[in-house]
Amino acid sequence: MNTDAGMIGQAGLQFFGRMCTSISHDIKNVLAVVNENAGLLEDLCAMADRGKPIDLSRLKRLAADVKAQVRRGDGIVSGMNRFAHSVDSTLVRLDLVEVMELLKTLSLRFASMQGFAFRLTRPQDSATVTTAPFLLLHLLWLCLEQAIAAAGPGRTVELTAEKGVDGASLRFGRLEGLGNAPAASFPTEMASRLCRALNAEVRVDVQANEILVNIADLRE
């Protein structure tokens, strides 16, 4: 079990579980708000029964609130669906813009808890790569955790996708605190294992305040 594949499998399962926990928390929060909206509707009906007329504008606002929560929930569930499908195939042609967006969706709760924001920069030419989607998401998540720890005073992590010669790359920028982290601490052992499995490379550039992930095309 001490092989790269074994270790990656075990850590991958932990990563999957962690994402599910975070997503279920987000969904619970949406349900809690919808539940309170339904409760308020009941309150208004009970008040109407006692002779207090229902304010129509209040009802309209309630309907708008419920719709907003449905949109919020839909975004969370769509992200969860895309994440769950990442284990379907070993190799897939991926658009890194979609990967960046998924990463952003998955990290919403995490971002809010840590008080940071994402800024995505789309490439001029499409940045696609043939790779293992779940392993790539796991590697990028590890990079993201490191990036958040090193994010600058504005607490904004800039994510940039770029087309490469034999694949594509993703850049985590604006990491002004990167120099404060011990140089040897990243990439971690697990990140290095994932890099080997993905034929990828993680470069920590303290001068440029960025973490660069080069992802080469994988072949069957």
Place this chain on the structure above:
Amino acid sequence: MAEKVLIVDDDKAFLRILSERMQNRGMEVSTAESAAMALQLLEKESYDAVLLDLMMPEMGGLEALQIMRRKQPEIQVIFLTGHPSVSKGVEAMKLGAMDFIPKPVDMSELTEKIQAAKTRRMILVEKRALKKIKNIITKND
């Protein structure tokens, strides 16, 4: 007299709607979007009950609870969480929380707990006042 309640949650939509429902039940409600904001309010106000979210940015509910109890030992904190787990519940109770309610919230259960919190707090405040009076009498004797 109306129950005076502070709700602390980083979800603004939840905060707004829950406070409206509680106000409809005659409660006097204040809200805070973060633990830091709640601690500021507690500098100048006291509440019959504090409804506290467990997971919040910067300072989580458990850390906030400890600071709140240092500021106001009689404070009655009820945790509201979308993530109820036995271990977190036990930890919260050990740290002095009064109760632990999962989201989505059952309003009648919450109302009962808030009323119980008010009674409990009043007893603790009275006990402290009696102790003070006792100390003064003993000193004077």
